[in-house]
Amino acid sequence: MTADVKSHAYEVDKLIAEDIDAYLAQHQHKSLLRFITCGSVDDGKSTLIGRLLYDSKMIFEDQLAALENDSKNVGTQGQEIDFALLVDGLAAEREQGITIDVAYRFFTTDKRKFIVADTPGHEQYTRNMVTGASTADLAVILIDARKGVLTQTRRHSYLVKLLGIPNVVLAINKMDLVDYSASTFHQIVADYSAFAESIGLNAFVPVPISGLKGDNIVEKSDAMPWYQGPTLLAHLESVPLGDTSASQPFRMPVQWVNRPNLDFRGFTGLIASGSVRPGDRIRVQPSGKESTVKDIVTFDGNLDLAVAGQSVCLTLNDEIDCSRGDVISTALDPAETADQFEATIVWMDEAEMLPGRPYIMKIGTQQAAVTITEPKYEVNVNTMERLAAKTLRLNSIGVCNISTDRQVTFAPFEDNKTLGSFILIDRVTNATVGAGLLHFSLRRAQNIHWQSVDINAEAHAAQKAQQPKLVWLTGLSGSGKSTISNLVEKKLYALGKHSFLLDGDNIRHGLNRDLGFSDADRVENIRRVGEVGKLMVDAGLIVLTAFISPFRSERRMVRDMLPAGDFIEVFIDTPLAVAESRDVKGLYQKARAGALKNFTGIDSPYETPEAPDLHIDTTKVSAEDAAEMIVARILA
Incomplete structure (x- = not known):
């Protein structure tokens, strides 16, 4: 190939490359x-x-x-x-x-x-x-x-x-x-x-x-x-694509803490709204710690200005606590934090929403446990009518109050979609079951503070010289929970232990007399008992419960209320046919006849424990032996 031909080929390749670059740039x-x-x-x-x-x-x-x-x-x-x-x-x-x-x-x-x-x-x-x-x-x-x-x-x-x-x-x-x-x-x-x-x-x-x-x-x-x-x-x-988020205060949910070596610590995320420059004073929420921005780091070099829609890494001039799930805001106009909200929820799961059941809430990079109240109303989107509702079913849209287990940094959805929208996840299946839009915080949460006391749970336990526990017996009606738990308490009493028995039927005569047997009422029943049990454990007692408690999610909710090791789940395993043959109260007979609705094992499900702390098969173990096994587990 001659030099002229090579030169021409080079010029052609150069023009093609330039055209491609221009096209890509365009x-x-x-x-x-x-x-x-x-x-x-x-x-x-x-x-x-x-x-x-x-x-x-x-x-x-x-x-x-x-x-x-x-x-x-x-x-x-x-x-x-x-x-x-x-x-x-x-x-x-x-x-x-x-x-x-x-x-x-x-x-x-x-x-x-x-x-x-x-x-x-x-x-x-x-x-x-x-x-x-x-x-x-x-x-x-x-x-x-x-x-x-x-x-x-x-x-x-x-x-x-x-x-x-x-x-x-x-x-x-x-x-x-x-x-x-x-x-x-x-x-x-x-x-x-x-x-x-x-x-x-x-x-x-x-x-x-x-x-x-x-x-x-x-x-x-x-x-x-x-x-x-x-x-x-x-x-x-x-059509104009005006982004109103650019004019709003600076907000950046932290997605990742970038720590490649001891000399560098940055906080990466997508800017949800506003802008930031080096030297700006910021606040990390919900902790409230403040610092100033040192550098805005990107793959292509440091920036003098970063705006909504950009992914950046911020370094700060002070070593303050900041991690994934926190939100970095401008210190002059920080975001709100709260733990109770009114929200619109779109339900996306075949299983209906159960008020009181704990779900996982993801909002931006934040995650919290959340419970939902009974809907204020459901929206009939065909007529715009507001309907009374006890729960939400697949494709339903309703307005509810929600409560989280920690402070959440948020903004109303109409002001900031990133910090105002969330999804709900089932704690057991990890399936996304709903999506929601935050309206506003419920200010009453700001007026309630935890009162410190001098005699704490450790002092109560030391006074009674025992390790408090919440022993949760679960199983079908007729499995023997009440009989076994009664024997356990007698044995503990003989040993000089301080205990108390919360039985399912007895609780429904008083504390939970207003609850029925729908799935939603069963969830609330267990939530209340869990809260009472937690208070009794704080008082230093060994608490025994005998509840069907058919849903894994609620049993896990009660476990999460207590410190690790203080909750003992005991599965009283009895086949349905055996439990039904006992039927001392005649409940199965009524359920089979259709006179008793939502009866566990007949027309309402029982979710067997996947990993109970103690598994007792009552077809192989007597009630007396079962009680001995539970006492041994409590005192271990």
Whole structure:
């Protein structure tokens, strides 16, 4: 190869590299719009997204060939391509012609990048819609021009308002099926405006479209000359993305403490709101310790200014305690902390929410144990009516008070989505069971303080010369819990030990006389007994309990109330058939006859202990021997 040819090849490669760099730089600095499509079933959400992907040239040739083949297989009523198949990825969706899961797709134009979530229209998939909407900047609410405003239109509009999505497009679809009627369009806009005003949705942009034909999607429609507004894509490309978090006080949840060596200690996280500079005075919450920012460290070098949306590592001028889950705030305007709140909760689990049951709450990088009260009300999002409710079921939305086991740094959701939103996790299964939005703290929590006393738990135990314990006997009705616990207490009394027996039936004559036998009441029953048992342990007593306590979560809750080693879970293991054959009280017979509802083992579950401290099989061990085993475990 001659020198001239080599030089030419080099120049060509250089130009190609420069073009690639310019292209990447162009796309790197484009703004990103996250939006969702939502509406009723068959409003055309998936078809609309498919059309956007197709018209924006975001489909590879092999995808296009597969799409054309799939369209022939499912039948498309004369159209060449079924655009919905680009998004409906699940086999069940294609078979039923509906969207079930949330499908995320990425596409880009010369002006902006987009991530779009196609959310389900069916009411039973409301939790999926909430998931897709949680990070959206804009919502496209579709309405079938033939049907107008429907129940799901109102439902999804309420959720959009609830989740604080700032921009709304009302896309009135299938205009080709109403002969592109201007009067139909304007009537639907008027109907929707009246509803939107009732829920406080004050602004939206209406666009008449046909996802199937492509009218007003990317290009202006010749069939609707009466419409002078923007096309859907033009609006998506130009809608302002003002981030109000930049003007708010500085907040950064700490995700990780960066300590590569003894000379460096930094606190990393994503800035949720505001800005920070070296020299700014900050406060670590909830501890309240203060310092000043020394450096703002990033992979690309130190910064003079960091703003909301940036991930940074802050070093401080003072060695103060700060760890994952803390929030670094500006000292001049720190975030609030509290342990009781009012919140809106969207329930996402097949098992209903049980008031009083402990769940795990994750808010930003913070984690706390949380209990939920009985709902103040449940929202009927179809009618906006507030309904009385004892619990929340799958896809229900309700307003409740919640209480955490520690101070949580927060902000109302409308002010800060990061510090105002949370998820709820089941303590046993680790499944996400709910999502919530904080309204405000309950100020009464600020007025209650723990009173220090001179005679503490250790002094009470020393006076009685014994190690206090809470011995928790659990098992089916008829397993022998009461008989065995009574024998245990007699043996302890003979040994000179100070003890007290809390029996399930006896407690329900007094302390818990207001509780029934629903799952929610069973949870509250155990919570109260746990609190009483803890007080008695603090008094230096060996406390015996005999409760069915059918749920693992509540038994674990009581264990967590006490210091390690002070709780002994004893599983009185008796097969259902054996327990039922004893049936001294006739309870099983009533339950079998349908006269006794929510009876454990018949129509209410019993969750056997997974790792009890003591497992006693009453088919092999007598009550007397069982009592001896328990006493030995207590005194060990």
